[in-house]
Amino acid sequence: MECRVLSIQSHVVRGYVGNKSASFPLQVLGFEVDSINSVQFSNHTGYSHWKGQVLTADELHVLYEGIKLNNVHHYDYVLTGYTRDTSFLEMVVDIVQELKRANPNLVYVCDPVLGDHGSMYVPQNLYPVYKNKVVPVADIITPNQFEAELLTGKNISTQKDAVEVMDLLHAMGPDTVVITSSDLPPRLGDRFLVSLGSQRHVRPDGSRTTQRVRIEVPKVDAVFVGTGDLFAAMLLAWTHHYPNDLKTACEKTFSVMHHVIQRTISYAHDLAGPGRRPSPPQLELRMVQSKADIEDPAIVTEATVIS
Amino acid sequence: MEERRVLSIQSHVVRGYVGNKSAVFPLQVLGFEVDSINSVQFSNHTGYAHWKGQVLTAEELNVLYEGIKLNNVHHYDYILTGYSRDTSFLETVVDIIKELKKANPGLVYVCDPVLGDQGAMYVPENLLPVYKNKVVPLADILTPNQFEAELLTGRTIRTAADVMDLLHDMGPETVVLTSTDLLSKHGDQFLVALGSQKIKKADGTRVSQKIWMDIPKVDAVFVGTGDLFAAMLLAWTHHHPADLKTACEKTASVMHHVIQRTIAYMAGPGKRPSPAQLELRMVQSKADIENPATVVRAELLETSVH
Numbered sequence A: 001m002e003c004r005v006l007s008i009q010s011h012v013v014r015g016y017v018g019n020k021s022a023s024f025p026l027q028v029l030g031f032e033v034d035s036i037n038s039v040q041f042s043n044h045t046g047y048s049h050w051k052g053q054v055l056t057a058d059e060l061h062v063l064y065e066g067i068k069l070n071n072v073h074h075y076d077y078v079l080t081g082y083t084r085d086t087s088f089l090e091m092v093v094d095i096v097q098e099l100k101r102a103n104p105n106l107v108y109v110c111d112p113v114l115g116d117h118g119s120m121y122v123p124q125n126l127y128p129v130y131k132n133k134v135v136p137v138a139d140i141i142t143p144n145q146f147e148a149e150l151l152t153g154k155n156i157s158t159q160k161d162a163v164e165v166m167d168l169l170h171a172m173g174p175d176t177v178v179i180t181s182s183d184l185p186p187r188l189g190d191r192f193l194v195s196l197g198s199q200r201h202v203r204p205d206g207s208r209t210t211q212r213v214r215i216e217v218p219k220v221d222a223v224f225v226g227t228g229d230l231f232a233a234m235l236l237a238w239t240h241h242y243p244n245d246l247k248t249a250c251e252k253t254f255s256v257m258h259h260v261i262q263r264t265i266s267y268a269h270d271l272a273g274p275g276r277r278p279s280p281p282q283l284e285l286r287m288v289q290s291k292a293d294i295e296d297p298a299i300v301t302e303a304t305v306i307s
Numbered sequence B: 001m002e003e004r005r006v007l008s009i010q011s012h013v014v015r016g017y018v019g020n021k022s023a024v025f026p027l028q029v030l031g032f033e034v035d036s037i038n039s040v041q042f043s044n045h046t047g048y049a050h051w052k053g054q055v056l057t058a059e060e061l062n063v064l065y066e067g068i069k070l071n072n073v074h075h076y077d078y079i080l081t082g083y084s085r086d087t088s089f090l091e092t093v094v095d096i097i098k099e100l101k102k103a104n105p106g107l108v109y110v111c112d113p114v115l116g117d118q119g120a121m122y123v124p125e126n127l128l129p130v131y132k133n134k135v136v137p138l139a140d141i142l143t144p145n146q147f148e149a150e151l152l153t154g155r156t157i158r159t160a161a162d163v164m165d166l167l168h169d170m171g172p173e174t175v176v177l178t179s180t181d182l183l184s185k186h187g188d189q190f191l192v193a194l195g196s197q198k199i200k201k202a203d204g205t206r207v208s209q210k211i212w213m214d215i216p217k218v219d220a221v222f223v224g225t226g227d228l229f230a231a232m233l234l235a236w237t238h239h240h241p242a243d244l245k246t247a248c249e250k251t252a253s254v255m256h257h258v259i260q261r262t263i264a265y266m267a268g269p270g271k272r273p274s275p276a277q278l279e280l281r282m283v284q285s286k287a288d289i290e291n292p293a294t295v296v297r298a299e300l301l302e303t304s305v306h
Helices: A018-028 A057-069 A086-102 A126-137 A145-152 A159-172 A227-241 A246-272 A288-295 B019-029 B058-070 B087-103 B127-138 B146-153 B160-170 B225-239 B244-265 B283-290
Strands: A004-012 A032-041 A052-054 A077-080 A107-110 A176-182 A192-202 A208-218 A303-306 B005-013 B033-042 B053-055 B078-081 B108-111 B174-180 B190-200 B206-216 B298-305
Touching: A004 A018, A004 A086, A004 A227, A018 A032, A018 A227, A018 A288, A018 B019, A018 B283, A032 A057, A032 B033, A032 B058, A052 B058, A057 A086, A057 B033, A057 B053, A077 A086, A077 A227, A086 A126, A107 A126, A107 A227, A126 A145, A126 A159, A145 A159, A145 A176, A159 A176, A159 A192, A159 A208, A176 A227, A192 A246, A208 A246, A227 A246, A246 A288, A246 A303, A288 B019, B005 B019, B005 B087, B005 B225, B019 B033, B019 B225, B019 B283, B033 B058, B058 B087, B078 B087, B078 B225, B087 B127, B108 B127, B108 B225, B127 B146, B127 B160, B146 B160, B146 B174, B160 B174, B160 B190, B160 B206, B174 B225, B174 B244, B190 B244, B206 B244, B225 B244, B244 B283, B244 B298
Parallel strands: A004 A032, A004 A077, A077 A107, B005 B033, B005 B078, B078 B108
Antiparallel strands: A032 A052, A176 A192, A192 A208, A208 A303, B033 B053, B174 B190, B190 B206, B206 B298
16 A cells, blocks of 8 residues: 655654654554654643744745655645644645645545634634635544534534534535534433544535444543544544545544553553542553554444434 | 653654654554654755755754653653764763663663764764764664774774774673675675674673674665664664674564565666655565564674673
């Protein structure tokens, strides 16, 4: 399989967020991963301390120029996640557009990181850039409920609302939308949360169909960082292998997440000791230890096809 | 699996496999936790027609290390360094290693003292005294080529043993001469690599094990192979800490598999492959990295008592 991904995300010296979270699992699955590090920090910003440097939009452009001058700017996928800077994000959009001209079949997987639980955690001026420029060039997006509502201007209270929001997101650009988490009431009880996915296909006769799925995933009593980045990377991988079967792609992706998270929670609690809350360093994803699960995830979450 | 954490301070390239791109994935595949500080971020290695990017200053390196230290997570089992162009950067690396060794006296520093090859230096000359006087004395495992070994010791290689013993005296207990001009008994399609390791046996006696390897030459210039070699030597000496012969056989064998796969993938007959085409087939070699079939044998030359 010769499949090349350009991933433009953060780098942390220690831990698993951004490119550190996305590259290893994609490489383990046989993808060639070119990575542009948008920042280099000692560790993610949930630790007590963090230090490092950011890449400017100009510096991003310079790196891309190097790739282009060598005529190796040919990618099958682009993957982006957390960004804090509008000019950086706009440069990313320009690059994606050029890369799509170089390869019209390029698939842009975008995690539109804006916020969660009712509030934005990036500067507000990123919102119009995502809405007007980024999402329209995306092919696969992985918003959470808050981001999906923000991008479409519509609230989600019922599954029907969620389906309408996903249709609105399709109309903005991407053929594949996965709402990674929502407040919808789970059927399996309150230890679970509900995720939803929607994928539009064009049949050979030109007509359109939409496959929609619902997945209930076990909640975890811990705050993980980097899981969204791992999710987007694994969704890239499994939609690559199952391009017309969102149900299977989601089952594999959510299952990998489950295995990595369970391994991480176990280890974190061992490190922290009984009755103590694990610290951010202790909660770093057990990524290298999860290689076998990444390569071949046992399916532990089932996606239901919904209409 | 026990927890082993490496701090690797090397280059990052967006595309291709040199520096950290060459070292990190194989180490992670072998189950090592790898923290990586990228000393530069370039589009690709400097053997391409064009390259562009940014370098990390000594000050910025220090800031990153400060972040790690402030969180009290500056505990490493291994440090790995390679190609460096800047004396102040290299000196900051030395300071960091000294501190990390104070935090963990069992820390093993694997150092590729990149200075040059085939008789010429390809880094600034003022790096030599820094390597000689500050870096090599801290190193535990050193992977010079013949030119670098001769430069560091001020001696030319006539016999296998003398240069390596001089390097041991400078600091590292394990030295691997990754390539030499010595004559292989298999002829001129092979190059000779040498290794020497000082071990303290259970009864307290100190011995030094020397090995000799005949390695098939390849008719291509690869970039990043030295970085992969040092990373894999780290891994295999970890698994075989008192058996340099086995550690070197595994390391040289992995190199062979990756290189052969890369050659097989290249441009068709009659065409010289471009640097882009010569990039190591790293992700495709995962199975060989995990469990390298031994295809290069090392001979035990001598075990001498000190």
